Amino acid sequence: xxxxxxxxxxxxxxxxxxxxxxxxxxxxxxxxxxxxxxxxxxxxxxxxxxxxxxxxxxxxxxxxxxxxxxxxxxxxxxxxxxxxxxxxxxxxxxxxxxxxxxxxxxxxxxxxxxxxxxxxxxxxxxxxxxxxxxxxxxxxxxxxxxxxxxxxxxxxxxxxxxxxxxxxxxxxxxxxxxxxxxxxxxxxxxxxxxxxxxxxxxxxxxxxxxxxxxxxxxxxxxx
Amino acid sequence: xxxxxxxxxxxxxxxxxxxxxxxxxxxxxxxxxxxxxxxxxxxxxxxxxxxxxxxxxxxxxxxxxxxxxxxxxxxxxxxxxxxxxxxxxxxxxxxxxxxxxxxxxxxxxxxxxxxxxxxxxxxxxxxxxxxxxxxxxxxxxxxxxxxxxxxxxxxxxxxxxxxxxxxxxxxxxxxxxxxxxxxxxxxxxxxxxxxxxxxxxxxxxxxxxxxxxxxxxxxxxxxxxxxxxxxxxxxxxxxxxxxxxxxxxxxxxxxxxxxxxxxxxxxxxxxxxxxxxxxxxxxxxxxxxxxxxxxxxxxxxxxxxxxxxxxxxxxxxxxxxxxxxxxxxxxxxxxxxxxxxxxxxxxxxxxxxxxxxxxxxxxxxxxxxxxxxxxxxxxxxxxxxxxxxxxxxxxxxxxxxxxxxxxxxxxxx
Numbered sequence: 160x161x162x163x164x165x166x167x168x169x170x171x172x173x174x175x176x177x178x179x180x181x182x183x184x185x186x187x188x189x190x191x192x193x194x195x196x197x198x199x200x201x202x203x204x205x206x207x208x209x210x211x212x213x214x215x216x217x218x219x220x221x222x223x224x225x226x227x228x229x230x231x232x233x234x235x236x237x238x239x240x241x242x243x244x245x246x247x248x249x250x251x252x253x254x255x256x257x258x259x260x261x262x263x264x265x266x267x268x269x270x271x272x273x274x275x276x277x278x279x280x281x282x283x284x285x286x287x288x289x290x291x292x293x294x295x296x297x298x299x300x301x302x303x304x305x306x307x308x309x310x311x312x313x314x315x316x317x318x319x320x321x322x323x324x325x326x327x328x329x330x331x332x333x334x335x336x337x338x339x340x341x342x343x344x345x346x347x348x349x350x351x352x353x354x355x356x357x358x359x360x361x362x363x364x365x366x367x368x369x370x371x372x373x374x375x376x377x378x379x380x381x382x
Numbered sequence: 383x384x385x386x387x388x389x390x391x392x393x394x395x396x397x398x399x400x401x402x403x404x405x406x407x408x409x410x411x412x413x414x415x416x417x418x419x420x421x422x423x424x425x426x427x428x429x430x431x432x433x434x435x436x437x438x439x440x441x442x443x444x445x446x447x448x449x450x451x452x453x454x455x456x457x458x459x460x461x462x463x464x465x466x467x468x469x470x471x472x473x474x475x476x477x478x479x480x481x482x483x484x485x486x487x488x489x490x491x492x493x494x495x496x497x498x499x500x501x502x503x504x505x506x507x508x509x510x511x512x513x514x515x516x517x518x519x520x521x522x523x524x525x526x527x528x529x530x531x532x533x534x535x536x537x538x539x540x541x542x543x544x545x546x547x548x549x550x551x552x553x554x555x556x557x558x559x560x561x562x563x564x565x566x567x568x569x570x571x572x573x574x575x576x577x578x579x580x581x582x583x584x585x586x587x588x589x590x591x592x593x594x595x596x597x598x599x600x601x602x603x604x605x606x607x608x609x610x611x612x613x614x615x616x617x618x619x620x621x622x623x624x625x626x627x628x629x630x631x632x633x634x635x636x637x638x639x640x641x642x643x644x645x646x647x648x649x650x651x652x653x654x655x656x657x658x659x660x661x662x663x664x665x666x667x668x669x670x671x672x673x674x675x676x677x678x679x680x681x682x683x684x685x686x687x688x689x690x691x692x693x694x695x696x697x698x699x700x701x702x703x704x705x706x707x708x709x710x711x712x713x714x715x716x717x718x719x720x721x722x723x724x725x726x727x728x729x730x731x732x733x734x735x736x737x738x739x740x741x742x743x744x745x746x747x748x749x750x751x752x753x754x755x756x757x758x759x760x761x762x763x764x765x766x767x768x769x770x771x772x773x774x775x776x777x778x779x780x781x782x783x784x785x786x787x788x789x790x791x792x793x794x795x
Contacts, residue, residue, distance in 0.1 A: 240703070242699065246701075254695075258393035
């Protein structure tokens, strides 16, 4: 049986007068119901690997296989559609839309996908916020939330379309240690629910909470 | 539920209330000026044309033949080797032949009224001074059906010509210049060598200098006698119930009887050309205001695109297609354009009403600036406003859709 997500000889080189290699010849596979952390020093290419795995960035060479299917020949809009349906992203900064209330931010991917009716979307957004412990903040705009609450709202948004894959780039980078540990527990729980969770972090303590770690140095898998 | 691009567009605009308001105000101003000034120009053109067209016949048949009759040889052998050049049309020195029959036939047509007339120069002599005028001999009862001068009488009446064989109607300006009034007698002299005494039975004011200063209207029989052209008619004046039929009808009349028949559009072609030029200048001037308003929209949407680069990146990263990103910013442009346009309709209508309260320089204190707001003005203003708004939004929208979300996310991280 093929892995849920797989990187095959994945390479990303930024073009320019002096081309920069971000990721070089990476092979990695990620099973369903797994929690993997990607660690490495700053500038090692761990975030770049995550963006390649999440179809946010096209590789220079190599391929990303989603449930065994190649994504090499997908156009931008097809990749966007796959991200919308199968991937949930959490970034170091929450990136919530400042004009929208927390619940509206959570409903954003659902509205874009358009599979649920208004009431069902609202109910799912309420449930997600409640599961993350911020149901009482649903009607607040991001400016009225604390850092931890914003990141939880961002996680709720990432889960809005019930994604198979949850990819997070330094999700605890802007949080204190207590909030950071709480957010990591949430990711642990998401993996236990059956999702493939990949988190980039440079926090070794939190990394130990994951079932598996991939260490990246100079764009290559070092262990 | 409101479509996602629409609710994001409204949220963006709402977050920049002041800039949005200024942009809407710019479009409103442009639309209002377009409608208000356009309405005034329309009103002026309509007033001027109605003065010209209503006062005068809609079609004038004259004793002139535009095209020479085809030569028998040409008709017999159209493919022949001999070409006949410089054939002049016949000169109908005796006026319009069969005028009575033509007038009868025209009057029998639906929506057509015709009256015979003889035009010829007359010198009016009073107090030792001569005043050259265009003498117009008319059949008063019939002429009353083809000209609006009957409604422009300020003293006496048009109908008095019918009961006064030596009656004369002149314009207010000519009467003032000559120092004469209703009931005064004048001597009329013509190049035919006749000298007649005429009595002023009416004074008119059409508002057109060429008519008020240089027209002298007399009974047809008197004019024929003065010009020494008994029973001759050199013009037939035709009035239509529907003036839009003037061109095809004039062509049909000319084809049937051969005499030059000029519709009012031909008679006043120069005036219409000037109006057309004025319209173009007005259109370009006022449309440019809307284009400038478009720059305001471009400014506000470009600012939003710059400010919201991170939001756009996150929306793209969660899978929003580039078409939806374009839609968000196009909707913003359209919302500003539509809001400005609708407010502009009201403001334009108000501006038109305001201009209509300004006294018109016609010499009559009760006259107000003519303003004519037509549906076409509103439609034109709206189309230009919306095109300008969509065009102004399109460039920043395309830029937003083409932005690489990853470079923005990396930059923010």
